[in-house]
Amino acid sequence: MQSFDIIIIGGGAAGFFSAINIVEKNPKLKVAILERGKECLSKVRISGGGRCNVTHACFVPNDLVKFYPRGEKELKGPFHQFCSGDTIEWFEKHGVELKIEEDGRMFPVTDSSQTIIDCFEKAVQKLGIKVYTSQSVQSLFYKGDVWKIETQKDQFQAEKIVVATGSNPKIWELLQQLGHEIVSPVPSLFTFNIKDIRIKDLMGVSAEVSVKVKNSKLAASGPLLITHWGMSGPAILRLSAWGARELFDKNYQFSIQINWLKDQNFEEVMEVLQELKLENAKKNIDKFCPFALPKRLWESILMASGIQLESKWADLNKKQLVKLAEELTAASYQVNGKSTFKEEFVTAGGIDLKEINFKSMQSKLLPNVYFAGEVLNIDAITGGFNFQNAWTGGFIVAENI
Template identity: 50%
Template sequence: MKIIVIGGGAAGFFTAINIAEKHPDYQVTILEKSNKLLQKVKVSGGGRCNVTNERNTPSELVQFYPRGQKKLHPLFKTFSTQDMANWLYNRGVETTAEEDHRVFPISNSSQTVIDCFLKLAESNNIQILKNHALVKLELSDSHWVVHTTQEAMNADKVVIATGSSPATWKILKETRLEMTAVVPSLFTFNIKDERIADLQGISFERAQVKIVSTKLVEEGPLLITHWGLSGPAILKLSSWGAYELEEKKYHFEILVNYLKVASDQSRQQFQEYRNLHPKRKVFNYPLFSLPRRFWERMVEYCGISDQIPFGELSKKQVNKLLEELTQGRYQVIGKSTFKEEFVTAGGIKLSEVSLKTFEAKRFPGLYLAGEVLDIDALTGGFNFQACWSAGWVISESV
C-alpha cells in the first residue's frame, strides 16, 4: 500500500508517523512544497510549542472551536488531549501544563517536538521529499495520481494536510470539493491612539472588550503593543468574529474595560479610596492595581493635574476617568497577524468528509486533516489538537 501525505507540517507528520507505526509494510511518503519542515510547530507558543491543552472533556474542548464545535465532539472522544500527552510521553517527550491549561514540552523548546517527529519519520522509513508542491490531483481507476512541481507519483491513498493553503484549496475545488469562504481568524487590532501610544508591553490581567454594534464581547488578559491591542481577549474576539469583522474591512469601534470589576463597582471602590485618602495626589496613586505608566497616561488624558489630590476632583473629572477605564472607546483601523501563527477560518466543508474517518465522502482514498478543513480554534493548543486527533483517526482508517 502506497500512502502519500501532502504537507510537511504538524498534521502531515503526525498522520504519516501513525500510519507507518501501525502499518510497517506500507510505503509512506511526505511531500513538502518548501525546503523547510514543521514551521508552524517551530514558532508555536513563541518557540516553546504549545502542543495541546490540559482540558480533556470533549464537551468542554469543543467550546474553543468557532468553526467545528459540536461536530468535533466524537473526534475528541476518539483521541483526546490526554491521549496526545501520552503519545508524546511514550516517544520521549515529557510535557507540563501551565496555570492557563496550555501544555508545553518540559524542555520549553519546540525543537524537542520537531526532533521527535523527524526521528520517528526516519525510524519508520518515511520518505520525505522537499520542494514538491502539489499542482494537480487525479483519480485514475483505483489509484490517485499526485502531480507535483517535480514529478507525478501514484498512490493508493492520499492525505491532504497542507494547512491554510490557497493553492491546495484551488486544486481541491477543481476536484469539486466544496468549501466555505476563507478569512483570517487569529489577529490583533491595529489602533493609533494617544491613550496607548508608546505603552507597548503593558498588560492587564483581565479586561473586557466589546465590539460596538455587535454581540461580540470577550474577557481575558489584554496587552498593549506597538500597533494597538493584543492578548487573549482580542484574539478570542478576532476568532469568533472572523467573518463579521472581515465584512467591516477591519474598521470598527471597541469598548474596553481595563478593570476586573464592573462600572458601578469601580465607582464605589474609587469613592471609598477617595474618602480614606482625600489628600493623596491622584497622579501618584494608581488604583485598581493598574500599571503606573498607564494610570499616569489616563489621568493626564482626562485633564487632571499631577498636583490635584483625590479630595479635590470634580464630579466631571471622576466621571471622565472612570469612563475611560471602564468604557474606553477606540477606533480599530486594521489587523496584524498574531506573531507568526497565522490561522484562517474557512476551508473544505466538514460535510465533505466523514468525521469518523476524515475520508472524502465522494472520493474514496482521499483524506483531509488540519486547517485545510473548515476547522479553527482559539489559541491554547486547540488548533494543534484538531490536527492530532484527525491524524490519529486517519491512521486508524487507512
C-alpha cells in the same frame, strides 16, 4: 511514476502525525509524504516562540471544543477518540516528555521545538516512510481506483491520499475542482492597530479587561497588552478569532469598548470613586490608585479624564468623577487595521465541514481521500489547540486507514 499505498500531501504537523500513526498500526503499508517547501515541519519550528506549544492541559472533550471558533460542534466526537491526555501519552511513548505551564499550555520539557521535529524525523526514518521535499502538487485526479498526483517534478500514485496541507490556496483550488466546497479564507488571530494618545507611551503595559466590538455581539475578556502599534494579548486575540469573518467584512475598521476593570460596571465604580473622594480627600490621586491597574495606565486614564496628576481626591468635581468612571469601564478606541500575531499565521476557512465524515476524517464526496489539520475550516485560539486538532485528525485518519 512512483507507487505507494498511501500518500500524505503536506509535510507539517498533521501530515507527519498521520503518516507515523498509519505505519505504526500497519507496517506493511508503503507510505510517502510530499512537501511543497524545501523543509518539513516549518510551522512546528516557529510555534510557541520556537518552543512548540504541543497541546493544552484541557482534558475534557466538551470543554476543549469551546476553544474552537470554527469546528466546535464537529470536534466533539473526534476529541472523545483522541484528546489532550492521549497526546501526552503518545509523545511520552515516543521519548518526549511534556510540561504544563501556569496558563495550561504544554511544551516539551526541553523548551525546544527541535525536540518535536527530531521525534517525528526519527519515527519516519525508523518506519521507512519516504519524505519528498520541494514537491508542489500541480494536479490531482482519480483513475481506475487509484489517485494520480503530479508535482512540478514527479508523478506519484496511491490507493489513498491524506490531505494535510494547512491553508494552501493551490490545494484548496484543486479540491474545489474535484467538487469540494471551500469556505473562503480570512485571517484569524490578529492584533489591533490603534493610534490613540491614551496608549501612546504605554507599550508593554497589560491589564485584565473585558472588551467588546461596538454595534456587534463580539466580546471577550482576559489579559490585554498595549503594543507600539496598538493592542494585543489573549483578550484581543480571542476577539479576532471569534470575529474573523465579521471583522474582515468591516475591513478592520471598527470601534472597541474596553472595561479596564473587567467585571465592575459604571455604577459600581462611581460608588467607589465617591467614597474615595470622602475617605482619601487629602491624598494625591496619582499616588493612590484604588484599582489593580499599572501605575502608567492609571495616570493615562486620569489625564484622559481631564484630571491633573497632582490633584487631591477632594479636588475632583462630579463631572471629572463621571468621566473617570467612563474611561475606566467603557473607554472607546478606534481600530484601523490589523497586524499578524507573531509568525503563527492562522486562517479561518477551508473545506466545508459538512462534507467530512468526522468518524473517519474521510471525504463524503471523494473516494479514499482523508483530511487532517487546518486544510479544513477549523481553527482555534492560541494555546496549543490548533496542534491538538492536527494530532486528533491524524490519529483518526490512521485508525480508519
